[in-house]
Amino acid sequence: MQPQTQLLHQEHWPTTGFDSVQPGVFRASTVFFPDMAAWRQRDWLSKDRFIYGPHGTPTTFELEARIAHLEGAAHALLCASGLNAIALVHMALLRPGDEVVVPINVYPAHRALLTGELASWGIQVALYDPTDLSTLRIGEATRLVWVEAPCSITMEFPDVPAIAAAARQAGVLTALDNTWGAGVAFCPFDLGIDISAQALTKYANGAGDVVMGSVSVRDKSLYDALKRCSARFGLHVPAGEAEAVLRGLQSLAVRYAAHDRTGRLLARHLAGSGAVVEVLHPALPGACGHEFWQRDCRAAAGIFSVVFDAKYSQQDIDGFIDALQLFRIGFSWGGPVSLVLSYGRDVASLRPLAGELVRFSAGLEAPEDLLDDLSQALALLL
Template identity: 65%
Template sequence: MAQPTALLHGERWPVQGFESIQPGTFDAATVVFPNMAAYRARDWTRKDGFIYGSHGTPTTFELEARIARLEGGLHCLLSPSGLSAIALVYMTFLKPGDELLVPLNVYAANRVFITHELAAWGIHVRLYDPTDLETLEFSDTTKLVWIEAPCSTTFEFPDIVEIAASAQARGVLTALDSTWGAGIAYRPFELGVDIAVQSLSKYANGSGDTVMGAITCNDKGLYEALKLCAMRMGLGVSARDAASILRGLDTLCVRYRAQDAAARFLVSELSRYGDVLRVLHPSLTACPGHTFWQRDCVAAAGIFSLVFQERFSSTDVDRFVDGLKLFKIGFGWGGPVSLALSYGRSVVSAEPLEGELVRISVGLEDPEDLLADLAQGLRLLPSID
């Protein structure tokens, strides 16, 4: 056998009988079928065989199984990003003429997709106030209700149970962005929702180096519809990225609770600066929806927002952010390094915000060090004349 042929067709090292802490990473685009009968029996919705890299590998199937268990669901589908997971839900279950109900304070990237793509496809959108469910109005064409718990910038926490029950009574699907909960703070399906969408780039990954999303559900029919739509769009994730998320899951519970505790410490301390700012976090009684968070959750994540008094300009607040030593400037949350990012005054929220908003993502630094850094940053603000 010639050397090039021998290199390609030599016997492979057996993997049976080998076990390690982390599951194996199986990279694949082309998957080899043992015979034509196996090829003809292929089914994109099943996980008892392999078809092509975008269908899945042992590595991605392992991650899907773990995310399903984490969320308390039965079926999970990975997607290239959290936003692509959101878009996949919309494209699977909405068609021209259908209506989508979405909270007015929905994640900004979600809003942009709705405004541009869904509107252009003839899908009607009705906004509701998640803090006032009298505004949750259904019609004969309503097919899907989107829920965020909580809003990822202003942290209003909705009554998920009531929204899900209202939708179910009308035969309408509900989909929940559960990224903040991460499978730790609450169990989506125990609250009555049909679909849970999570950006695994955040807490699941925990390192800030991998982008991925996941969709979890209990109903097999919903899963199969999502899987076939993903197949037709050619969506898939790499095994190496999946392996990165799998490693992150090993420490998810410990990291989440540590960042939750640190955030609550900071929130409590910063609430004393009432003459300078307002603090937004579901654990605070003044936060809209606090009672629903208290009823439905066992944790509160590691992100919160600061709303500065109206007298401070964007230049003032930028000076505060730029002056922080430990907090880096960037999108995202759930990673090891703390982040701060100014959103200005244009944030859409259930309650009007009069001043500049800065979102804080708490990392794994010592909470006392983080507090000292925020305190010295606040001293950079101009004093009252």
């Protein structure tokens, strides 16, 4: 046998008896079948055996199992991003003529998907105010109701069980963007939600270097519908990226608690600064939906927004942000570095804003250093 042939047909190093902190990383496109009988019995909906790289490897199946366990689900499916997870739910469950109901303050990228591709496919969109459930209208064409708990910019926290109960009574499914809760703050299924989607990009990964999403369900028929759609579109995630999220999950609870503590500390500091007229953080008394957060949640994420006094112009706020040294300007959140972004006054909000809205994401820096950084930048405004 020639050397190049031997290189391709050597037996794999046996792994039986080997155990370590991290699971193995299995990368594959082609997966070998032991015989034709096994090939003929392949089932893309089953995880009993491996079929092809996009179907899954031991690494991606391990991550899906851990995400399902974390969120209190029975099944989970990995997606290329958080937005891809949201899109998969729509593509798998909605058809032309169907209606989806979403909150007015929905995640902007989700809104763009709704008004772009979904509208062109003949799917109708209805809006509701998550702080006023009398606006939640579920009609004959409604097939899906989305919930954000909280909105990721203006931070209103809705009455999730009430929304889920209204949808269930009408025979309609509910889906929740669980990126903020990350499987730590609350269990969406215990609140009556049918589908949980999240961006593993953020808290699950925690390093700011992976883009990935997931969809979790308890109902097997829902999982099958999602898996079929995912397979038909050829959606999958690389094993190396999955392994990075598996590493992140091991410290998720500790990191989430640290983000939570620092976020509340920074929010209170800004509330007393004299430059801010409103702090938007569901865990703080007086915030919109605080009573629902207090009833349903065990913790809070490290993101929050503030509204500055109307006397400060956009130029003033941009100067404040540019003066910050530890808070970096950028999208996303949940990573080790603190972030800040200004959304101005025109962000999709349930009410007019008094001034410029700025969102902060608390990282893992020493809280006292972040407080000092805020103080020196605020001094330019006061």
